[in-house]
Amino acid sequence: MHSDVARLDLRLRRRSILGYTMGLAAYAWLIVALYPTFRHDTSLDALTKGSSTLSALLGASGSFTTPDGWMNANLYANFVPLFVLLMTIGYGASAIAGQDEEGTLSSIATLPISRTSLLLQKALALAILSLPIPAVTFLVALIGRDFQLRLATGALLGTTVAVVLLGLDFGLLALAVGSGTGSRGVALGVAGTFAAASYVTSSLAMTVHWMRPLRYASLFYWSVGHRQLIDGLSPSSLLVLLGAGVVLGILALGGFRHIDLH
Amino acid sequence: MADAVTLNDLTKSFGPDRGVSHLTLDVGPGQVFGFLGPNGAGKSTTIRVVMGLYRPTSGSATALGLDCWSQGVALRRRVGYLPGDLTLFPRLTGREILDRLTKARDDVDTRLRQQLIDRFHAQLDRPVRTLSKGNQQKLGLVLAFMHRPELLVLDEPTSGLDPLMQDEFATLLEETVAEGRTVFLSSHDLGEVQRVAQQVAIIRKGRLVTVDTIEGLRNRAPRTIELRFRRPLADGSAFSALPGVRVTSHSGHRMVLTVEGDVGPALAAAVPLEPVDVVARPADLDELFRGFYAQPHREGELHAL
Numbered sequence: 001m002h003s004d005v006a007r008l009d010l011r012l013r014r015r016s017i018l019g020y021t022m023g024l025a026a027y028a029w030l031i032v033a034l035y036p037t038f039r040h041d042t043s044l045d046a047l048t049k050g051s052s053t054l055s056a057l058l059g060a061s062g063s064f065t066t067p068d069g070w071m072n073a074n075l076y077a078n079f080v081p082l083f084v085l086l087m088t089i090g091y092g093a094s095a096i097a098g099q100d101e102e103g104t105l106s107s108i109a110t111l112p113i114s115r116t117s118l119l120l121q122k123a124l125a126l127a128i129l130s131l132p133i134p135a136v137t138f139l140v141a142l143i144g145r146d147f148q149l150r151l152a153t154g155a156l157l158g159t160t161v162a163v164v165l166l167g168l169d170f171g172l173l174a175l176a177v178g179s180g181t182g183s184r185g186v187a188l189g190v191a192g193t194f195a196a197a198s199y200v201t202s203s204l205a206m207t208v209h210w211m212r213p214l215r216y217a218s219l220f221y222w223s224v225g226h227r228q229l230i231d232g233l234s235p236s237s238l239l240v241l242l243g244a245g246v247v248l249g250i251l252a253l254g255g256f257r258h259i260d261l262h
Numbered sequence: 263m264a265d266a267v268t269l270n271d272l273t274k275s276f277g278p279d280r281g282v283s284h285l286t287l288d289v290g291p292g293q294v295f296g297f298l299g300p301n302g303a304g305k306s307t308t309i310r311v312v313m314g315l316y317r318p319t320s321g322s323a324t325a326l327g328l329d330c331w332s333q334g335v336a337l338r339r340r341v342g343y344l345p346g347d348l349t350l351f352p353r354l355t356g357r358e359i360l361d362r363l364t365k366a367r368d369d370v371d372t373r374l375r376q377q378l379i380d381r382f383h384a385q386l387d388r389p390v391r392t393l394s395k396g397n398q399q400k401l402g403l404v405l406a407f408m409h410r411p412e413l414l415v416l417d418e419p420t421s422g423l424d425p426l427m428q429d430e431f432a433t434l435l436e437e438t439v440a441e442g443r444t445v446f447l448s449s450h451d452l453g454e455v456q457r458v459a460q461q462v463a464i465i466r467k468g469r470l471v472t473v474d475t476i477e478g479l480r481n482r483a484p485r486t487i488e489l490r491f492r493r494p495l496a497d498g499s500a501f502s503a504l505p506g507v508r509v510t511s512h513s514g515h516r517m518v519l520t521v522e523g524d525v526g527p528a529l530a531a532a533v534p535l536e537p538v539d540v541v542a543r544p545a546d547l548d549e550l551f552r553g554f555y556a557q558p559h560r561e562g563e564l565h566a567l
Contacts, residue, residue, distance in 0.1 A: 002366065004366035007362075008351075008362050008366075011358075011362075012351060012354075102349060103345070103347055103348075103349030104349050104351055106313075106315065106343075106349075107345075107350065107359075107405070108366075109314075109315060110314070110315065110338055110341075110343045111367060112336070112339035112367065112369075113335065113366065114335045260315065261310075261315045261316075262310070262315065
């Protein structure tokens, strides 16, 4: 498969990739470096005692002071997915609809490349875009061993893969909506709304009883919502995250093959 | 040899009164074909169908014998395209855009590419966002011509080009058709099309109004004949009854006629009236085009080639 279009799009986003990745790396390092200061601070655990709704909304559950609780509450349940989603939803909405609206897509769409190949290259760029933030967080988390922050490598790796797939899935949702409607705004709105709803559903399902069954509809739940930093990425979670990606990719392709471009 | 472009009852609709309706057109190979019409007439819509960007609502469009939608990949390998509202990636330099799109095509003649860059004095080392419209257009022309395509589809190609570059562009078109290749270009500017095209189609409100050669149009264009007679004439009845002749003004010895078609009958009618002087002005294509643009389509106006 040719990858010139994917490389072009990645080149166009080079600065934002670097900016987001370095920003999150700095934040992750700070969180890791602060851990020894707070690991015996039991007052933090009071926040999540009694299944606090507030802490659930922030993505925190269980103990704050265990290595997994600390990393989950400060990184994996909120900021890491948020930053990945900012990048992937932003690109997903821009890759077809945004570029078509600004007029740059016609130079690409009139090359001797099929729409299927073009969309696969956009999906490839999306997949690559979802990698750097989870990868750099993974590396910083490994450094955490020097700061008494010991996490199981397999579980950490599994969570990293889960966050990559989460970013890819929501990026593909934005790509599918953009390919179907031709509107960057609609793609951003729909994907952003679904991501927010998915996050809230996964978070509140921990404390709001009637929402518990709904968590299965949340990609956040399958990615970071149930003890992934301890148990790793389960085969069922992997299947759901991959399956959602395949379905959304097929929808994006269906839309792109029929839409009028400018 | 297959026609360069064939539209067969092509309709592309975006709702009532938007798009193009029932276009049927054959563009033969080895010529510059002008596609003329006022803004919003449907020129770009038609071109986007030909480039496989729009899917026809009904009817079909083929180019170089290939269906523009279902065989678009094979077709676009042989076609060069300049969009009407060319927008290049603003943060990249011209060189980077050319290099990346050259790699994506894999059939670019790099020597030809350099010749085109030199001919148009394309600026390659500055980000596109800092270039004027004309300088961006030069990059667009290099992109359209750099793989020596058999068919060029150019939407308002001289937009933003200075007169010198327009001359260079006209020369390039002459060379292109001399090699047997075809250029299908749209414009709202009659002067531009008249200068470079052999045949034209005129589109108005999404419908084809006429298709003809420039020479054919010139023959159909109204021309003005001013006659002076030895004796004053009472009226213009000797001329106004003639088909295609209109008396524009009449005062004593002087009579001004507007003639569509052959001038022979008007001159023959003048001879018995003892003309002493005649001044004929060249066919006014502008006038003809304004008429096409302004008037609703009449049955029988369409002259297919």
